[in-house]
Amino acid sequence: xxxxxxxxxxxxxxxxxxxxxxxxxxxxxxxxxxxxxxxxxxxxxxxxxxxxxxxxxxxxxxxxxxxxxxxxxxxxxxxxxxxxxxxxxxxxxxxxxxxxxxxxxxxxxxx
Amino acid sequence: xxxxxxxxxxxxxxxxxxxxxxxxxxxxxxxxxxxxxxxxxxxxxxxxxxxxxxxxxxxxxxxxxxxxxxxxxxxxxxxxxxxxxxxxxxxxxxxxxxxxxxxxxxxxxxxxxx
Numbered sequence: 064x065x066x067x068x069x070x071x072x073x074x075x076x077x078x079x080x081x082x083x084x085x086x087x088x089x090x091x092x093x094x095x096x097x098x099x100x101x102x103x104x105x106x107x108x109x110x111x112x113x114x115x116x117x118x119x120x121x122x123x124x125x126x127x128x129x130x131x132x133x134x135x136x137x138x139x140x141x142x143x144x145x146x147x148x149x150x151x152x153x154x155x156x157x158x159x160x161x162x163x164x165x166x167x168x169x170x171x172x173x174x
Numbered sequence: 175x176x177x178x179x180x181x182x183x184x185x186x187x188x189x190x191x192x193x194x195x196x197x198x199x200x201x202x203x204x205x206x207x208x209x210x211x212x213x214x215x216x217x218x219x220x221x222x223x224x225x226x227x228x229x230x231x232x233x234x235x236x237x238x239x240x241x242x243x244x245x246x247x248x249x250x251x252x253x254x255x256x257x258x259x260x261x262x263x264x265x266x267x268x269x270x271x272x273x274x275x276x277x278x279x280x281x282x283x284x285x286x287x288x
Contacts, residue, residue, distance in 0.1 A: 067216075069216075096276075098279075103281065104281055104282075105178070105265050105267070105279030105280050105281050105282055106217070106265075106279050107279070108276055108277070108278070111276055151216060151217065153217075160205075160222045160224070160229065160230045161207065161219040161222050161230060161233070162207075162219070162277065163219065164209075164216045164217040164218075164219075165216055166215065166216040167215075167216050
């Protein structure tokens with residue numbers, strides 16, 4: 064089956080620092096998504112990417128769909144305490160109905 | 175409703191008992207998904223519904239797991255003869271049938287099998 068490798072597994076950063084995390088796939092995806100999950104909640108969609116090479120921003124978040132279609136990254140600039148949570152990448156292959164999720168990056172922001 | 179609603183939010187059961195988990199998707203969403211999230215892990219796809227039919231059941235881990243959807247709305251995930259390894263958070267998500275990828279998740283049902 065398709066494997067999504069997400070890194071790093073966890074990050075401890077100071078408030079105000081920038082964050083970068085990425086995801087790689089063993090196969091090609093047509094859609095890359097980034098979700099954030101807070102304790103006791105379901106994942107919430109942050110950014111959706113539908114084209115290879117696409118670079119999309121949502122406030123302090125920026126994500127890119129890799130040109131090989133096998134990777135994506137998420138950057139968070141000027142982190143704040145409420146950025147704390149687990150960030151998941153997710154990908155959908157052509158013709159597939161389901162999203163495959165990465166194992167998550169747990170972000171801790173130290174005030 | 176305004177969001178995806180799941181019940182119960184927490185369920186503790188004894189090994190060997192059956193459990194039912196319910197999902198109310200966002201009104202008008204034709205596609206419904208079940209995922210399982212074990213402690214500290216990512217999301218594992220279980221099953222997908224388009225309307226009332228389930229074209230993709232590939233993620234169900236064993237024949238103890240089944241799901242149905244009625245009226246193109248509410249879905250029930252049933253786990254028979256629960257085992258301790260079934261302990262996890264079961265997440266339901268729904269989306270419009272159109273553009274792909276934008277799943278809206280419920281808060282999950284946390285299942286603990288003793």
